[in-house]
Amino acid sequence: MATELQQMIDVLAKDKGIEPGIVIGAIEDAYLAAARKVFKGDEDLRSRFNSDTGQVELYAVKQIVSEIGAPMREISLTDAQELYGEEAEIGMEIEFPKETEKLGRIAAQTAKQIIAQRVREAEREKIHGEFSLRIGEVVNAMVKRCESGDLVAEIGRVEAQLPRKEQSRAENYAIGDRVRAVIKGVSKNAKGPQVILSRTDPALLIKLFEQEVPEIYDGTVMIRGAVREAGDRAKVAVMSRERDVDPVGACVGMKGTRVQSIIRELRGEKIDIVEWSEDPVAFVTNGLSPAKVQRVSIVDDRERVMEVIVEDKQLSLAIGKKGQNVRLAAKLTGWRIDIRSDAGVATAAAAHDGSDDEGAHDSADGHDTGQLEADAAAEEATADAEATT
Numbered sequence: 194m195a196t197e198l199q200q201m202i203d204v205l206a207k208d209k210g211i212e213p214g215i216v217i218g219a220i221e222d223a224y225l226a227a228a229r230k231v232f233k234g235d236e237d238l239r240s241r242f243n244s245d246t247g248q249v250e251l252y253a254v255k256q257i258v259s260e261i262g263a264p265m266r267e268i269s270l271t272d273a274q275e276l277y278g279e280e281a282e283i284g285m286e287i288e289f290p291k292e293t294e295k296l297g298r299i300a301a302q303t304a305k306q307i308i309a310q311r312v313r314e315a316e317r318e319k320i321h322g323e324f325s326l327r328i329g330e331v332v333n334a335m336v337k338r339c340e341s342g343d344l345v346a347e348i349g350r351v352e353a354q355l356p357r358k359e360q361s362r363a364e365n366y367a368i369g370d371r372v373r374a375v376i377k378g379v380s381k382n383a384k385g386p387q388v389i390l391s392r393t394d395p396a397l398l399i400k401l402f403e404q405e406v407p408e409i410y411d412g413t414v415m416i417r418g419a420v421r422e423a424g425d426r427a428k429v430a431v432m433s434r435e436r437d438v439d440p441v442g443a444c445v446g447m448k449g450t451r452v453q454s455i456i457r458e459l460r461g462e463k464i465d466i467v468e469w470s471e472d473p474v475a476f477v478t479n480g481l482s483p484a485k486v487q488r489v490s491i492v493d494d495r496e497r498v499m500e501v502i503v504e505d506k507q508l509s510l511a512i513g514k515k516g517q518n519v520r521l522a523a524k525l526t527g528w529r530i531d532i533r534s535d536a537g538v539a540t541a542a543a544a545h546d547g548s549d550d551e552g553a554h555d556s557a558d559g560h561d562t563g564q565l566e567a568d569a570a571a572e573e574a575t576a577d578a579e580a581t582t
Contacts, residue, residue, distance in 0.1 A: 196247025205308075211315040217242045219311035223304030224249045227296045230303075235265040238291070251296075252288040259283055313385075320351055321386035324379045331400040334390065336370045346372060346390065353388035361392050363424030363460045373458065375400060393423035398464075401455045402429065408443040415440075417469040420524040424462055426513075428480065428521045430469040441466050465521075473528060477501065480522035484511035487535060498529045505536040 202220070206213040224240040228251055232238065237254040255268040273281035281287075334346035334353055342357035344366060355374060366372060374390035375397040381387070391397060398419050408414040414433050421427040431440040444466045445452050452464055467479040474489045477499055484507050492498040503511045511532050512519050523530050 198249075199244075199247045205312070209312050209316055211312065211319060215311060215315045216308065219308040220249060220304055222311075223307040224251060224293065224296065226307065227303045228291065228293075231295055232291065235263065237266050239288070249293065251291040251293050253291055254286050254288055257281055257283050257285045257287065317385040320388070321379055321381065324351070324376060324386070324388050328376050328378060329396050329400070331373055331375050331397060331404070332390070334372050334374060336366050336368055336372060338368060344372075346374075348388065351388060353390050355390040355392065359389070359391035359393050361424040361460060361462070363462065364392065373397075393421065395419040395421050395427075398427055398429065398455070398459070401458060402444060405451045405454050406444050406446075408433075408438060408440075413438055414443050418525050420521050421462070422517060422521065424460065426463045426465070426517055426521060427459075428465045428467060428525045430467055430476070430480070430525055432469040441468055467525075473499070473526065477522065477526050477528055477530060480526045481511050481518065481530070481532075484518065486511070492531070496529070497527060498531065501530055501532045502535055503532060505534040508532065508534040 198220075202213050202216045206216050221240040221242055225238060228238050228240070232253075239252050239254055241250050241252070242248075243250050255266055257270055257273045258267045259270060261267045261269055268287060270281065270283055273285070273287060276287070332348050332353075334348045334355075336344050336346050337352065338345045344355040344360070346353050346355055353376075355372070359374075359377065360366075372390075372392070374392050375394050376388060377391040377394055377396075378389045379386055380389065398421060399416050402416060403409050406414065409416060409431075413435055414431055416429060416431055418430040419427065429444070431444055433440040433443075443451075452466065456462060456464060465482050467482050470476040470479065474491065478486045478489055478501075481501065481503075484503060486507075487502045487504060489499055489501050492500050501511070510518070513521075519530050519532055
């Protein structure tokens, strides 16, 4: 029959979600610490929990030696053989029971402190170990409070942090709101492990597609890359392992139902789903969607630079608002993209072929505004892509 102490150990371990051995170890250490305060001296004291009796036993341990140098820790072979017969040999250790009743209130107070400390440490290690294995997983959390712009949310019984930089600018949360986020990392600090959540990480977008698209979940369709400017726009590159399955169509769904579900979860963030290709020219062409590209040429294969020609009316769409479309395409493909309009290219060619300086200057000025936007966007996209890689 379990004793009161055994029952307490089991209840505490179950309540805190830790192993009973951790609680037992804390109790043994508490008895040992209390014993050293009561039994002052140089004795080698040890404690052990007896699972049969449900009690903590205390011992003074002495080693059998031929000549005694430390009487509190050693016993002669002759004295040992008088106690245990011929079985006693030099080097063996003998345990001498000590009275635990003398410990009294000191043991109780010390036990309370040590157990509380050990349980906290065990809980922290458990949380850190558990969530370290869950990095990249999408979880549901409830907003508990706001601290200087950072949100503190609960995942079950664990507090997690959603920093301001990991929040989409298109979203606002109040206390009690539920939020789906991806576990970005777990850090250790003085207060214990800190679980970091994110609503801006591309991993959230990938996981949402895995949940919404069965073909991605079963591996028929693969996501080869995803980039985001959270709250505004995202691009996802997909490919199919089966010739009969359209990867883009599978992700969009019937009448757009699948992708619309993800857009609603991301509070209206626009998502471009493009087909991945081993051919960099085809991939860049797809990556600039929804703009239509006339032609693409590789300028520098080593530096990964491409020149893209689009119709004049497609130039602003290819560049995107503040260069967003070309910037995301560059991040997704890993290539620097220089976008030019066909009218601009034709004008530049005419100027190069010998038109007078003034005429060439006027013609170039006619398309410089769009071209400068494209070049600036391409340079920014390249810098972002290099920083990302």
